[in-house]
Amino acid sequence: MITDLRLLLGPGKTQILTRYVAWTLLYGVLSGIAAALLVPVIADLASGDWDVIDNHLAALAIVTLAAGVVRYIQTVRGSKAALQTLTSTHQRLGDHLVSLPLGWFDGDRTGRLTRVATDGTIMITGIFAHLLAPLVVSVAAPITVTIALFWYDWRLGLATALSIPVLALAFRFAAASVARGDARNHAADVAAGARVIEFGQKQQVLRAFGRSGYEPLEQTIEQQRRIRRRTISQAVVGLSVSGLAVQLAVTVLMLVGVWLALDGSLAPTTAVALIALSFRFAGPLADVSEYAGAIRLAGNDLRRLTDVLREKGMPEPKVSAPLTHPGQVELDHVTFGYQTPVLRDFSLTIPAGSVTALVGPSGAGKTTVIRLISRFWDTQQGAVRVGGVDVRDLRTDDLTSQIALVFQDVYLFDDTLAANIRLGRPEATDAELAEAARLAGVDEIVTRLPHGWDTQIGEGGAALSGGERQRVSIARALLKRAPIVLLDEATAALDPETERYLQRSIRQLAKHSTVLLIAHRLTNVVDADQIAVVNQGHVVEVGTHESLIAADGAYARLWRAKSTGQGWRLSPGASRTQTRAWCSRA
Numbered sequence: 001m002i003t004d005l006r007l008l009l010g011p012g013k014t015q016i017l018t019r020y021v022a023w024t025l026l027y028g029v030l031s032g033i034a035a036a037l038l039v040p041v042i043a044d045l046a047s048g049d050w051d052v053i054d055n056h057l058a059a060l061a062i063v064t065l066a067a068g069v070v071r072y073i074q075t076v077r078g079s080k081a082a083l084q085t086l087t088s089t090h091q092r093l094g095d096h097l098v099s100l101p102l103g104w105f106d107g108d109r110t111g112r113l114t115r116v117a118t119d120g121t122i123m124i125t126g127i128f129a130h131l132l133a134p135l136v137v138s139v140a141a142p143i144t145v146t147i148a149l150f151w152y153d154w155r156l157g158l159a160t161a162l163s164i165p166v167l168a169l170a171f172r173f174a175a176a177s178v179a180r181g182d183a184r185n186h187a188a189d190v191a192a193g194a195r196v197i198e199f200g201q202k203q204q205v206l207r208a209f210g211r212s213g214y215e216p217l218e219q220t221i222e223q224q225r226r227i228r229r230r231t232i233s234q235a236v237v238g239l240s241v242s243g244l245a246v247q248l249a250v251t252v253l254m255l256v257g258v259w260l261a262l263d264g265s266l267a268p269t270t271a272v273a274l275i276a277l278s279f280r281f282a283g284p285l286a287d288v289s290e291y292a293g294a295i296r297l298a299g300n301d302l303r304r305l306t307d308v309l310r311e312k313g314m315p316e317p318k319v320s321a322p323l324t325h326p327g328q329v330e331l332d333h334v335t336f337g338y339q340t341p342v343l344r345d346f347s348l349t350i351p352a353g354s355v356t357a358l359v360g361p362s363g364a365g366k367t368t369v370i371r372l373i374s375r376f377w378d379t380q381q382g383a384v385r386v387g388g389v390d391v392r393d394l395r396t397d398d399l400t401s402q403i404a405l406v407f408q409d410v411y412l413f414d415d416t417l418a419a420n421i422r423l424g425r426p427e428a429t430d431a432e433l434a435e436a437a438r439l440a441g442v443d444e445i446v447t448r449l450p451h452g453w454d455t456q457i458g459e460g461g462a463a464l465s466g467g468e469r470q471r472v473s474i475a476r477a478l479l480k481r482a483p484i485v486l487l488d489e490a491t492a493a494l495d496p497e498t499e500r501y502l503q504r505s506i507r508q509l510a511k512h513s514t515v516l517l518i519a520h521r522l523t524n525v526v527d528a529d530q531i532a533v534v535n536q537g538h539v540v541e542v543g544t545h546e547s548l549i550a551a552d553g554a555y556a557r558l559w560r561a562k563s564t565g566q567g568w569r570l571s572p573g574a575s576r577t578q579t580r581a582w583c584s585r586a
């Protein structure tokens, strides 16, 4: 746990934790000494030895006072350490997440991450407020008491020391059973959470098919209930075993004390005082048994957090290499796949200042090309160069400053329309914002919105239509004025107005930038300087509209199919589904 906390704090900040643990340890030792000092005080009282009782009482008072002061310092340091850990956890998590390849966020990882971040934050506060100090004290005080028992009578000390490994085993067992259950609970909770989100998001489809329930969700919830029941029964067994072990240790210590008193080795009052002291040994240990489960749970949550930090990010240079061909993009014999290969030996050069269109059937790998240029993933073979430099030799901020992205699925933040566009270049003036909005046709939307520019456009831009969202996204790109614009045209049919604005925006973008356009409508392709036809992960043809028509290859077939309304086929290998999908878009 301490290793995980140190990792969360990050280099240079771990001494705050070390100092806190040291103060807590000191408090535990002082508590143990205070308890041990009760033995001579009780013995003095019983024997009526008033000459020395004052000394023992004074020592007890000093140690108790010191324990109080140390406790105060330890609590203050605990709050500071908790705050510091929370702050650096969020910071380090944020810094690390941006370095992870986007592929990492696939599947249920996003749901898992949300849970890890929420639970982890609560758990860090809990660790400092309720766990770490009691744990350290519950271990330090009994060890001090054991040493004191050795000091008073070695036989009692030995009996106490021998019970420690037995108790440790019992606590381990309890903690392990709770932790195992927690791991299962966590997996079940994540699965149920993901299904609930899916259920919410897919309401439209479910209702369209007249489904009120959702079987996968019901099954996951039932599974979650079963796992929780099993976990509780296992935890009860573990905690009972450790509780029993503590009771057993106390009984053995009492018997040894009684035996020593009957034997005459110890005065009865000293024996009673030592038995009382052995309770001070067992009490905190019993707490450890209770904390055992909570500590393991906290450890699990912490480990899930630190596992994210241990996840390998994409390597980045400290300083970016200088651009040799500003504005140019090149894919050089690139091979890449997610689970299965998507691009195979893919080569394409997009000259600076040109407009290049990528066309091809659905699933050919066009969006993947854009993702690799933006370094959402690294290639498995070959290189992607932006401005003549391998993207792996550019720092993320330098790469992103070169690129403006317009995705098919435009994500709008739950903020005002103006703020959503300003995201492209936060320091842009109002006039620049208005100009970008005008070119992309957003100013028309503004007049329709109830609060104009200040209208909150809702999470995911729910208040805007698909076409309107694309316009906002294009306005962002126009505002950014990046040297390279990567535009994944919406597959859904755009209204003629949006279509017109899109073409106007492309022309405007092309004045200052290199444009790579994934085109689903041939109207946007004809004027391109270069058209690359992609099929099954390869570039099968490159040229202008005229040269490709003259070559009478795949592009020409597509063009004819569009004109005659018949199906088109890039190659004999292209599936009918791909063909139909392409037709419907073209």
Ligand SMILES: Nc1ncnc2c1ncn2[C@@H]1O[C@H](COP(=O)(O)OP(=O)(O)OP(=O)(O)O)[C@@H](O)[C@H]1O
Pocket (backbone or CB within 6 Å): 103, 106, 338, 339, 342, 360, 361, 362, 363, 364, 365, 366, 367, 368, 369
């Ligand atoms: N995150 C991902 N994980 C796994 N496979 C993926 C992922 N993204 C895309 N793919 C797969 O990679 C292949 C290429 O997808 P890509 O989105 O690049 O195609 P595309 O040509 O842009 O298609 P479309 O025209 O339909 O947008 C497809 O088979 C797709 O299922």
